[in-house]
Amino acid sequence: xxxxxxxxxxxxxxxxxxxxxxxxxxxxxxxxxxxxxxxxxxxxxxxxxxxxxxxxxxxxxxxxxxxxxxxxxxxxxxxxxxxxxxxxxxxxxxxxxxxxxxxxxxxxxxxxxxxxxxxxxxxxxxxxxxxxxxxxxxxxxxxxxxxxxxxxxxxxxxxxxxxxxxxxxxxxxxxxxxxxxxxxxxxxxxxxxxxxxxxxxxxxxxxxxxxxxxxxxxxxxxxxxxxxxxxxxxxxxxxxxxxxxxxxxxxxxxxxxxxxxxxxxxxxxxxxxxxxxxxxxxxxxxxxxxxxxxxxxxxxxxxxxxxxxxxxxxxxxxxxxxxxxxxxxxxxxxxxxxxxxxxxxxxxxxxxxxxxxxxxxxxxxxxxxxxxxxxx
Amino acid sequence: xxxxxxxxxxxxxxxxxxxxxxxxxxxxxxxxxxxxxxxxxxxxxxxxxxxxxxxxxxxxxxxxxxxxxxxxxxxxxxxxxxxxxxxxxxxxxxxxxxxxxxxxxxxxxxxxxxxxxxxxxxxxxxxxxxxxxxxxxxxxxxxxxxxxxxxxxxxxxxxxxxxxxxxxxxxxxxxxxxxxxxxxxxxxxxxxxxxxxxxxxxxxxxxxxxxxxxxxxxxxxxxxxxxxxxxxxxxxxxxxxxxxxxxxxxxxxxxxxxxxxxxxxxxxxxxxxxxxxxxxxxxxxxxxxxxxxxxxxxxxxxxxxxxxxxxxxxxxxxxxxxxxxxxxxxxxxxxxxxxxxxxxxxx
Numbered sequence: 001x002x003x004x005x006x007x008x009x010x011x012x013x014x015x016x017x018x019x020x021x022x023x024x025x026x027x028x029x030x031x032x033x034x035x036x037x038x039x040x041x042x043x044x045x046x047x048x049x050x051x052x053x054x055x056x057x058x059x060x061x062x063x064x065x066x067x068x069x070x071x072x073x074x075x076x077x078x079x080x081x082x083x084x085x086x087x088x089x090x091x092x093x094x095x096x097x098x099x100x101x102x103x104x105x106x107x108x109x110x111x112x113x114x115x116x117x118x119x120x121x122x123x124x125x126x127x128x129x130x131x132x133x134x135x136x137x138x139x140x141x142x143x144x145x146x147x148x149x150x151x152x153x154x155x156x157x158x159x160x161x162x163x164x165x166x167x168x169x170x171x172x173x174x175x176x177x178x179x180x181x182x183x184x185x186x187x188x189x190x191x192x193x194x195x196x197x198x199x200x201x202x203x204x205x206x207x208x209x210x211x212x213x214x215x216x217x218x219x220x221x222x223x224x225x226x227x228x229x230x231x232x233x234x235x236x237x238x239x240x241x242x243x244x245x246x247x248x249x250x251x252x253x254x255x256x257x258x259x260x261x262x263x264x265x266x267x268x269x270x271x272x273x274x275x276x277x278x279x280x281x282x283x284x285x286x287x288x289x290x291x292x293x294x295x296x297x298x299x300x301x302x303x304x305x306x307x308x309x310x311x312x313x314x315x316x317x318x319x320x321x322x323x324x325x326x327x328x329x330x331x332x333x334x335x336x337x338x339x340x341x342x343x344x345x346x347x348x349x350x351x352x353x354x355x356x357x358x359x360x361x362x363x364x365x366x367x368x369x370x371x372x373x374x375x376x
Numbered sequence: 377x378x379x380x381x382x383x384x385x386x387x388x389x390x391x392x393x394x395x396x397x398x399x400x401x402x403x404x405x406x407x408x409x410x411x412x413x414x415x416x417x418x419x420x421x422x423x424x425x426x427x428x429x430x431x432x433x434x435x436x437x438x439x440x441x442x443x444x445x446x447x448x449x450x451x452x453x454x455x456x457x458x459x460x461x462x463x464x465x466x467x468x469x470x471x472x473x474x475x476x477x478x479x480x481x482x483x484x485x486x487x488x489x490x491x492x493x494x495x496x497x498x499x500x501x502x503x504x505x506x507x508x509x510x511x512x513x514x515x516x517x518x519x520x521x522x523x524x525x526x527x528x529x530x531x532x533x534x535x536x537x538x539x540x541x542x543x544x545x546x547x548x549x550x551x552x553x554x555x556x557x558x559x560x561x562x563x564x565x566x567x568x569x570x571x572x573x574x575x576x577x578x579x580x581x582x583x584x585x586x587x588x589x590x591x592x593x594x595x596x597x598x599x600x601x602x603x604x605x606x607x608x609x610x611x612x613x614x615x616x617x618x619x620x621x622x623x624x625x626x627x628x629x630x631x632x633x634x635x636x637x638x639x640x641x642x643x644x645x646x647x648x649x650x651x652x653x654x655x656x657x658x659x660x661x662x663x664x665x666x667x668x669x670x671x672x673x674x675x676x677x678x679x680x681x682x683x684x685x686x687x688x689x690x691x692x693x694x695x696x697x698x699x700x701x702x703x704x705x706x707x708x709x710x711x712x713x714x715x716x717x718x719x720x721x722x723x
Contacts (some may be wrong), residue, residue: 152702153700334515345505
């Protein structure tokens with residue numbers, strides 16, 4: 001027990017670094033092996049990563065604010081994704097294409113996202129200490145409600161005029177909707193090609209703006225309040241901050257950002273899987289963030305980008321590597337899923353274990369100080 | 377009188393009462409919508425017997441303070457391994473059934489031990505870690521199912537020749553081995569699954585008896601008041617690990633019973649979300665994150681399976697469309713969210 005105690009406090013910084021960044025280090029090693037194994041070319045990687053960075057970063061950036069507020073990994077971004085999809089369903093129904101279409105989708109889904117975020121915030125407030133599990137289950141629950149609305153309500157109670165997106169029975173949206181009208185509308189807004197690779201300048205610009213926004217937001221009054229709440233609820237309360245309201249606000253912001261993020265994601269892909277596009281959003285975003293070196297209590301912008309690069313490289317590489325190694329590409333697919341879930345399990349376990357040891361250390365120090373053994 | 381009703385509502389929770397009344401309503405509606413009342417009751421009883429043991433498996437961990445077992449999949453995987461190996465060994469009938477259980481218990485103890493040790497390191501956040509450990513283990517087993525050297529022609533892919541199929545039929549091995557045991561036929565429509573129910577009652581009795589033993593009481597003490605338990609000299613960590621092993625073993629048995637009744641062994645991604653219905657059922661029966669009893673298991677499993685069975689048949693006949701899947705998702709996950717947001721009194 002003595003040995004474990006001194007593990008995080010008085011050991012040399014090298015080991016401390018290794019434990020803190022265990023996840024990205026393990027990942028880099030894994031990926032380092034898998035890349036040459038897969039036999040994919042460097043150009044392929046650059047192209048894939050450019051697309052994936054511009055496509056996924058917005059969503060993952062949405063996770064940062066709840067971490068600041070001390071609420072851990074917000075699996076509730078799925079709710080924001082659902083709001084975005086509802087907006088997209090409507091603009092497809094009204095056949096509005098191009099950039100105006102995408103912007104209109106964002107406009108319509110914003111109030112829905114705010115509502116869902118507000119609901120999510122209230123629920124999470126009532127589950128203090130268990131936000132992550134609750135957020136996770138809430139996402140599943142909302143998925144059921146989403147299904148009721150989209151699979152039964154639309155075309156029935158909610159008028160849908162474009163019959164091409166309805167199921168043959170007359171109501172309920174089809175499994176897959178083509179978003180051809182707004183496909184890559186943001187990506188190709190400012191066309192730029194370098195060496196045969198399309199660079200989605202506008203999307204990257206939008207992501208950059210979001211990063212600047214987050215950095216600025218941290219310094220605003222609300223941002224400071226959120227950070228104080230994240231540090232210590234009681235201290236925040238004595239400072240006069242309405243802890244509950246602040247937490248709800250952080251979830252609302254996160255949900256709205258996730259809503260836009262999902263729309264950006266889908267405009268790049270060009271098709272929407274009505275019932276499946278949003279289900280994995282939470283898990284993959286959280287896994288990517290954790291792979292980038294973030295933890296439940298601390299996440300910053302570099303974590304997002306490092307995470308996307310590492311996580312998505314693994315994603316691209318696994319099926320091929322699986323095929324070369326064992327002869328079955330299917331193995332690679334399962335390996336991908338295993339790694340995504342495994343990363344989260346491992347990071348969470350590591351984080352909780354560390355937190356407990358630090359708490360133990362603090363307690364022992366406080367007790368020793370009280371007993372006059374340790375002079376502070 | 378009003379105060380009394382208010383008290384009952386507060387104690388049981390409004391959602392539970394709503395769901396109970398909803399179920400009663402569904403049963404009342406059956407003759408009016410062209411659904412046979414007796415077959416409905418029969419279906420509910422059969423499904424109850426199939427799923428009951430899985431719900432029962434959650435109790436030891438809740439009692440010892442480890443929270444709701446979101447990592448139920450580990451026990452399920454142990455059970456799957458037992459089932460698949462017993463078929464590989466070509467054992468049939470009761471011999472096959474008990475071989476499956478025996479092998480499953482072996483794996484369940486190993487998994488439970490590792491799982492329990494892990495949970496001890498993450499006290500306070502068990503549920504989140506458990507969820508992802510459960511998910512990653514299911515995905516990991518997907519890789520294993522493809523790679524392990526199974527040969528039985530009933531289980532591997534027809535053309536490729538290597539790797540197990542997604543679903544494996546238990547017919548001819550131990551399909552319905554319990555269900556048909558002393559089967560009671562009431563009328564032409566009701567087939568009472570005596571064997572399965574007896575087995576469930578047996579296991580329930582064993583669990584109930586266990587918690588009356590010294591070790592069982594110690595386990596409950598660990599869950600309700602850790603410091604007091606430590607003060608009494610109980611090894612908290614050891615008790616928690618034992619509770620996890622117990623839960624995993626019961627879950628392994630549970631999935632085998634489920635398979636003998638259902639008729640299929642489902643591999644690969646099927647077990648991924650299997651923890652949630654069991655947890656929802658337990659919570660529906662009145663349990664909470666820190667408290668669970670046999671009563672919760674029985675009531676909860678019955679209510680939950682009741683909703684699952686009755687909603688499709690009744691509502692589909694009324695609205696002429698299949699909303700059952702979505703309603704199931706809303707009810708089971710909503711129950712869990714509700715339970716997670718109930719303020720815990722003392723931990």
